[in-house]
Amino acid sequence: MTIQFKDETFRGDFTYANSPSNIPRFPFPFPEDEYMYSTNIEPHHAARAGSPFENAFDVDEHYVAEMKDRALVLAEDPGRCQALPHMETAGWDFLELVMVSKARDYPDLFKLTMDGDRWHWINKPLQIDDTFTFGDSSTLPCHPMEYIGRQVQGDHAILDQRDGNLWMDAGIITAQADWSLDFDIGMNFFEWHAPVPLAHELGVFQRALKFLLTLPQGQPSRRLNWTLTVNPRLDTSPENYPKWGPDKLTVTPENIGEKIHLRVELQTFWRLPRSNAILFPIRTYLMAMNEVVTQPKWARRLHRVMRDLRPELVDYKGLSRYHPILVEWLSQFDDGAPTSPGIFPD
Amino acid sequence: MSASDHLIPVVVSNVVEVNPIIKRFEFKHVNGDELPAFSGGAHIVVEMLDDGTKRKNPYSLMSSPFERDQYAISVRRDDTGRGGSKFMHEQVTPGMQMKISAPVNLFALDLRARKHLMIAGGIGITPFIAQMTQADKLGVPFELHYAARSASQAAYMDSLADRFGDHVSCYCDDQGESVDFETLLSSQPLGTHVYVCGPKGMIERVVETATSLGWPAAHVHFEHFLAPPVGEPFEVHLAKAGIDITVGAEQSLLEAVEASGTPINCMCRGGACGQCETVVVACDGEIMHNDHWLDEEQRAAKQRIMPCVSRFRGKRLELDL
Amino acid sequence: MSESLIEESIISRPTYGALKIVPGLAHYFLADASGAECVIRVVQELPRDMMEKVHILYVPTPGETALITSLYALGANRFEHFPTIDDAVAKLGEWLSDAKMGSQLYLAGTEGLVGQGVAKGEACGLDHTAVQCEHRGSLARRVQCVHCKTMIEDVTTQPVKCPSCDLLLLVRDHYSRRLAAFQGGCINAEDPSEEIEIKEVFK
Structure with missing residues (x-):
């Protein structure tokens, strides 16, 4: 396995793009032609070689560039990485899970050697070679969550479990779809989801919470979530809304294929052993409309989903300004033919 | 999905008679691999193959959460129970291969606590042994108050006192000693969390005392180590599977469903976690709800049952399985 | 009881009840001018021998003295008033740092005061679910x-x-x-x- 890591940007000149070979492995989020909230959680088993579900923590061609973008965000706004004081054990659990998984799944890229509590970690793509004492934060340059969070694609929240609820008590969040860790830290499961419309009434969060509270160790789960983003920008935080909000006005029928990106979150859930917390990785994948429509099944289906999307969701996901022209643009790829079930391209 | 579907093969590495009624069992992975890390208060489910009957009982892990080469549990012999503890005491010997689940914690320390106050009665000591090891390593203040009928029945009392010194206070009924809950719970700094594991009466007294002194419910934690009760055999119809099964006197409904090969979710097997909650399609009779999961209203409605601990008496019970 | 005018909203938006004395080893009150009457309402109902357990912090509006006098007259173990919410909340933190489990916290007044009292209580190890709050006054x-x-x-x-x-x-x-x-x-x-x-x- 060799991955050619791309040198690209998620801001400014936006040079991010998917290689042709990377397109079919995109986690397209719609298993059928219509979309409504559902809990849609399934076991995070290794599935389909080459897909983003093959390994515990997927590493792809964007790894190095995404980690550079994270470093830029954290340099500007250290508040994107915060942990309440009782979350250090969970930080070590997170670090262990990522190091053990990556060293196992990508032995050519990562290497972990353990001699009791003395650990030696080599991350070749990021040129890191460190030795530290597991459980002793003074042997790392920063909190264990930040240390490993700077080396793994996707945002990571860590949820403390107590009183029959989950609490957003730590996270490293630099590529979020419009929610603020600094504001939400310390909230419980229902509180941090409070702004989401419709889903509370449907009982989605009650069911999801009940499921997560009994998530067993060693049996992770996953689900996909999605939105649209103008330009391949990872940092669509509320903090920086004045920077990315105006992008929405730049969409025209002519540039829509390159401007609008399908933004998919591969969310996974892991019971952490020593802290009994839940690790919640939110891995973002971006793909331009022009790239999506290279797969005829995806093009047809995306048109149908967008055309029939409930108005509350159009509004909540922030699509209102360009939703009509997007539906119009996508319609040229929909000949009305039936689509096969499931998310993978034909 | 069910925690006990993904079992870990282990070998019994040691069996120690702690006193006439309690034995400690130690397990190692059959391949010598590390066992999963865990947090203080976690339990494992041990699968017992007892002459054709498959039984799965939960036991708290008492070994150090920081040692992954072996697990230890302690089992109190209960001759009036379903036979799980009797099987462990009589049939399980070093070298035997068994299967256990990954650890599950329904009795975790609240890591925000300024201090952990632990109250144990009898065999309820086991989760606290791992919790004290954890609190000690994290450097958080803790105190254990451990009550037992007599010194001879108080498992690990001496070794815990040796190991944790002033952190441990012991009380033996036959010496006329008892915990003064009122005084104890009136003198704890703000931010203390209290944990109690032991007989039902002890849990109730701690919870009542804490409540009357004004402790918030979020600071009071307890674990009933609930074993599925024995009872009369009964018949159940599983609607989706389209079969009738019989639940034996010393078998739980959950075990009978599993024995029939019908899929069912479960985790704690002790009426606490909610995973096995099952819809009742029809019920002509009385459900003996023995769980801690359903509320009074749900019990009265007879539309839900927790098969891990609850039983049935009457004409017909039909479940959505 | 409550005269709060807060409309039903999303789950994270707090709602408030009416103060009611619950069993406890000590009772801590924090109020501003709009919440003072809530404190008076519940504390004056208490038997004299319980006043030893009562501790009151107050943030008056500038120049106002009548409510200070009324609160003082309740005969609490401790009564202190401060010109700003920040000062009063800091004092609450000092008091709670010596407090025992079984202490009750009661907050009354504007949302800013109530919210900062809850946050201080939680920082001192008192779970927010155990804090009683009554909203009075402005919805600022x-x-x-x-x-x-x-x-x-x-x-x-x-x-x-x-x-x-x-x-x-x-x-x-x-x-x-x-x-x-x-x-x-x-x-x-x-x-x-x-x-x-x-x-x-x-x-």
Whole structure:
């Protein structure tokens, strides 16, 4: 396995793009032609070689560039990485899970050697070679969550479990779809989801919470979530809304294929052993409309989903300004033919 | 999905008679691999193959959460129970291969606590042994108050006192000693969390005392180590599977469903976690709800049952399985 | 009992009840001028021998003395008043640092005071579910600007201009207990030329 890591940007000149070979492995989020909230959680088993579900923590061609973008965000706004004081054990659990998984799944890229509590970690793509004492934060340059969070694609929240609820008590969040860790830290499961419309009434969060509270160790789960983003920008935080909000006005029928990106979150859930917390990785994948429509099944289906999307969701996901022209643009790829079930391209 | 579907093969590495009624069992992975890390208060489910009957009982892990080469549990012999503890005491010997689940914690320390106050009665000591090891390593203040009928029945009392010194206070009924809950719970700094594991009466007294002194419910934690009760055999119809099964006197409904090969979710097997909650399609009779999961209203409605601990008496019970 | 006028909203937006004395080893009160009468209402019902357990902190409006006199006359073990919420909350932290489990915290008045009292209680090891809150007085909000993190006190308008970064903020109902603040986010970020009328709504 060799991955050619791309040198690209998620801001400014936006040079991010998917290689042709990377397109079919995109986690397209719609298993059928219509979309409504559902809990849609399934076991995070290794599935389909080459897909983003093959390994515990997927590493792809964007790894190095995404980690550079994270470093830029954290340099500007250290508040994107915060942990309440009782979350250090969970930080070590997170670090262990990522190091053990990556060293196992990508032995050519990562290497972990353990001699009791003395650990030696080599991350070749990021040129890191460190030795530290597991459980002793003074042997790392920063909190264990930040240390490993700077080396793994996707945002990571860590949820403390107590009183029959989950609490957003730590996270490293630099590529979020419009929610603020600094504001939400310390909230419980229902509180941090409070702004989401419709889903509370449907009982989605009650069911999801009940499921997560009994998530067993060693049996992770996953689900996909999605939105649209103008330009391949990872940092669509509320903090920086004045920077990315105006992008929405730049969409025209002519540039829509390159401007609008399908933004998919591969969310996974892991019971952490020593802290009994839940690790919640939110891995973002971006793909331009022009790239999506290279797969005829995806093009047809995306048109149908967008055309029939409930108005509350159009509004909540922030699509209102360009939703009509997007539906119009996508319609040229929909000949009305039936689509096969499931998310993978034909 | 069910925690006990993904079992870990282990070998019994040691069996120690702690006193006439309690034995400690130690397990190692059959391949010598590390066992999963865990947090203080976690339990494992041990699968017992007892002459054709498959039984799965939960036991708290008492070994150090920081040692992954072996697990230890302690089992109190209960001759009036379903036979799980009797099987462990009589049939399980070093070298035997068994299967256990990954650890599950329904009795975790609240890591925000300024201090952990632990109250144990009898065999309820086991989760606290791992919790004290954890609190000690994290450097958080803790105190254990451990009550037992007599010194001879108080498992690990001496070794815990040796190991944790002033952190441990012991009380033996036959010496006329008892915990003064009122005084104890009136003198704890703000931010203390209290944990109690032991007989039902002890849990109730701690919870009542804490409540009357004004402790918030979020600071009071307890674990009933609930074993599925024995009872009369009964018949159940599983609607989706389209079969009738019989639940034996010393078998739980959950075990009978599993024995029939019908899929069912479960985790704690002790009426606490909610995973096995099952819809009742029809019920002509009385459900003996023995769980801690359903509320009074749900019990009265007879539309839900927790098969891990609850039983049935009457004409017909039909479940959505 | 409660005279709060808060409308039903999203789950993170706090709601408040009416103070009611519950069993406890000690009873801590924090109120501002609009909440003083709530404290008087419940404390004056207590038997004299319980006053030893009562501790009151008060933030009067400038120049006002009548309520100070009434609160003092209750005969609490400790009664102190401070010119600002910050000072009173800091004092509450001092008192709670010596407190025992079984202490009860009662907060009454404007949302800013109540919210900061809850946050201080939680920081001292008192779970927020155990704190009693009664909202009285203005519905003015404490707002965190999500962009520059400035805390804006006594916000009465929708939207509000951030005094620090000058952005026009939509005041949301999303509320952080830890910050004791509502979230404010730019209302016209997508099109800054958009003119938006500022209305007085949180009175």
